[in-house]
Amino acid sequence: MDAGSYTGLIERYRSVLPLPEDCRVISLHEGNTPLVRCLNLDTVNRKEIKLYLKLEGMNPTGSFKDRGMTVAITRAVSEGCHAVICASTGNTSASAAAYAARAGIKAFVLIPEGNIAMGKLAQAMMHGAIILQIRGNFDDGMSLVRKVADETPVKIVNSINPYRLQGQKTASYEIVEALGSAPDFHCLPVGNAGNISAHWVGYSELAAENNQNVTQACGFCNGDCTFISLPKVTSKPKMLGYQASGAAPFITGKVVEKPQTVATAIRIGNPQSWDFAQAAINESNGWFRSFSDEQILNTQKLLAASEGIFCEPASAASVTGALHDIESGNVPDGSTVVCTLTGHGLKDPDIAIKQCHARLETIDADLDSVRRSILDDL
Numbered sequence: 001m002d003a004g005s006y007t008g009l010i011e012r013y014r015s016v017l018p019l020p021e022d023c024r025v026i027s028l029h030e031g032n033t034p035l036v037r038c039l040n041l042d043t044v045n046r047k048e049i050k051l052y053l054k055l056e057g058m059n060p061t062g063s064f065k066d067r068g069m070t071v072a073i074t075r076a077v078s079e080g081c082h083a084v085i086c087a088s089t090g091n092t093s094a095s096a097a098a099y100a101a102r103a104g105i106k107a108f109v110l111i112p113e114g115n116i117a118m119g120k121l122a123q124a125m126m127h128g129a130i131i132l133q134i135r136g137n138f139d140d141g142m143s144l145v146r147k148v149a150d151e152t153p154v155k156i157v158n159s160i161n162p163y164r165l166q167g168q169k170t171a172s173y174e175i176v177e178a179l180g181s182a183p184d185f186h187c188l189p190v191g192n193a194g195n196i197s198a199h200w201v202g203y204s205e206l207a208a209e210n211n212q213n214v215t216q217a218c219g220f221c222n223g224d225c226t227f228i229s230l231p232k233v234t235s236k237p238k239m240l241g242y243q244a245s246g247a248a249p250f251i252t253g254k255v256v257e258k259p260q261t262v263a264t265a266i267r268i269g270n271p272q273s274w275d276f277a278q279a280a281i282n283e284s285n286g287w288f289r290s291f292s293d294e295q296i297l298n299t300q301k302l303l304a305a306s307e308g309i310f311c312e313p314a315s316a317a318s319v320t321g322a323l324h325d326i327e328s329g330n331v332p333d334g335s336t337v338v339c340t341l342t343g344h345g346l347k348d349p350d351i352a353i354k355q356c357h358a359r360l361e362t363i364d365a366d367l368d369s370v371r372r373s374i375l376d377d378l
């Protein structure tokens with residue numbers, strides 16, 4: 001470990017992660033992402049909401065998937081695996097490819113042909129994954145991966161791998177440490193439903209009675225510093241899960257055969273963590289809701305233009321839902337709300353450029369033209 005610096009969530013949260021003590025840690029220093037307060041959204045200010053955005057796009061491959069992948073790949077390597085496989089809408093493949101490269105093992109990724117954001121495909125290619133584009137969607141890929149992993153020596157690193165959720169729960173730990181308590185509401189986009197389940201595991205562990213005095217090494221040293229303690233938490237947030245209308249099995253109550261949405265990361269009709277996620281909603285007294293692609297893209301633009309934060313379309317579903325539920329009073333005035341922004345906006349530049357009607361002028365390369373344009377717009 002490099003002395004004095006953050007070296008990833010496994011070192012930081014080792015005492016609450018199921019890993020062998022002597023294992024080789026496969027890390028790209030993921031986690032420790034910013035929790036940024038919104039300053040400029042009208043609805044939020046009018047209702048005196050403290051709205052925080054957890055910028056998971058700041059992870060090494062640009063999405064929260066890295067939290068789960070560091071633990072899943074570390075575990076796989078410790079078990080002697082030489083190859084991993086996943087079905088992916090894009091970000092899981094990018095993350096699996098990067099961590100497999102770091103570990104020196106093979107990654108096979110199944111992606112839906114034609115429905116993957118360009119940045120994500122570029123990542124899987126650059127990190128040397130073996131990419132199988134299927135003529136089908138994520139759900140088809142997932143079911144194929146389950147079958148093939150039964151008969152070949154490859155380890156599944158989708159979120160049905162329990163170590164993925166263990167890694168992802170650390171986001172809740174970071175939020176509680178940053179705020180000093182749990183928020184009142186936590187909003188997430190829901191696709192395969194692993195992340196909302198993982199967050200609920202994290203919050204529940206922190207609020208468990210036998211966790212009242214957890215101490216652990218700070219993670220910034222070799223264990224020779226003072227130990228820090230995790231905050232004592234007595235409350236848990238209500239979990240709010242938001243889907244795209246064209247891919248909303250939690251709203252329709254049944255598997256969606258042909259999910260459709262511009263938010264490709266949540267274009268999933270048969271969520272693998274259905275029961276976990278439903279339990280998180282029920283136990284926390286939260287709810288699911290769905291929004292149109294247009295609403296989601298409008299929020300993506302709003303965040304980029306008014307807060308300086310560029311997330312991918314799927315991520316914007318969390319804020320779309322939060323703003324709706326704040327405006328309609330389902331989230332009471334004065335509440336503390338956290339929205340997870342699951343992935344970075346640069347993952348999907350095509351959609352951004354297509355939908356954003358930014359003014360793009362072409363002018364002559366002379367001082368007069370530039371001056372005129374500026375004065376016209378001041």
Ligand SMILES: *Cc1c(COP(=O)(O)O)cnc(C)c1O
Nearest residue numbers: 091191192193194195265342343
């Ligand atoms: C994977 C992903 C999601 C969906 O998370 P689930 O755990 O599948 O519900 C949402 N947004 C982005 C950017 C993702 O990569």
